[in-house]
C-alpha cells in the first residue's frame with residue numbers, strides 16, 4: 001500500500017555484522033500440529049543455546065497471539081497473515097545475528113515456503129523442522145484440552161454472517177477440522193513419539209554444528 005518509500009541500507013553489511021557480533025543468525029522454523037512438541041522443544045533448545053552464551057530468541061504462536069497478532073483468528077486468511085508477519089519478524093531477528101526459533105503450527109506449505117523464500121532472498125539461513133507425532137498420540141497428550149474441545153465441537157471458526165444472520169460457524173481446529181500440510185523436504189524431521197525432548201535438542205544442535213552455525 002505504501003508509495004514513495006525508499007529502502008535505506010545500513011553502513012555494515014551482513015558478513016561484517018557476523019564478524020563483529022561473532023555469530024551468524026539462523027531461523028529454526030518448527031512446524032507441526034498442536035501438542036506435537038514445538039513449544040517444549042523450542043524452550044529446551046533456547047535454554048541449551050543460551051547456556052552456551054549464544055544470542056537466541058524464541059517466537060511462539062500462542063505468545064505472539066497475545067500481542068503483535070492479537071487481531072488474528074484461526075481462519076485460513078488469518079493463519080496466512082500470522083505466518084507472513086512472523087516470517088518478516090524472524091527474518092529481522094536472524095538478520096540481527098540472532099538464532100531465532102519459531103514455534104507456529106504454520107499449517108500451509110505455501111506460507112512456510114514464503115518464509116523460506118523471504119530468508120533466502122536476504123541471504124539468511126532458514127531451517128524447517130517438522131515436529132511430528134501421530135494424531136492419536138497428540139490427542140492422548142492434549143496438554144491444553146484443545147483436542148477434547150475440538151472433538152466436542154466447542155472450538156468454533158470464524159462466523160460467516162449474511163447481514164445480521166449467522167449462516168455458519170465452521171470448526172477449524174488443525175488436524176481435526178482444519179488442514180495441516182506436512183513438510184515434504186524439511187531439513188530436520190523429528191518424531192516426538194520416538195525421541196525425547198533432550199534427543200530433539202541434540203538432533204537440532206548437531207545439525208547446527210555440522211552446518212557451521214554453532215559449536216556443539
Ligand SMILES: Nc1ncnc2c1ncn2[C@@H]1O[C@H](COP(=O)(O)OS(=O)(=O)O)[C@@H](OP(=O)(O)O)[C@H]1O
Nearest residue numbers: 034035061062074079082104105106107172173174
Ligand atoms: N482453532 C485452532 N487451531 C489451532 N490452534 C489453536 C486453535 N485455537 C487456539 N489454538 C491455539 O493457538 C496455537 C496455534 O497458534 P499458531 O499461531 O501457531 O497457529 S497457526 O500457525 O496460525 O495455524 C495453538 O498452540 P499449539 O498447541 O502450541 O500449537 C493452540 O494453543
Ligand SMILES: Nc1ncnc2c1ncn2[C@@H]1O[C@H](COP(=O)(O)OP(=O)(O)O)[C@@H](O)[C@H]1O
Nearest residue numbers: 034035036037038039040141143192195196197
Ligand atoms: N518427546 C516429546 N517431545 C516434546 N513434547 C513431549 C514429548 N513427550 C511428551 N511431550 C509432551 O507433549 C506436550 C507438547 O506440548 P507443546 O510443547 O505445547 O506442543 P506444541 O507447541 O506443538 O503445541 C507437552 O505436554 C510435553 O511435555
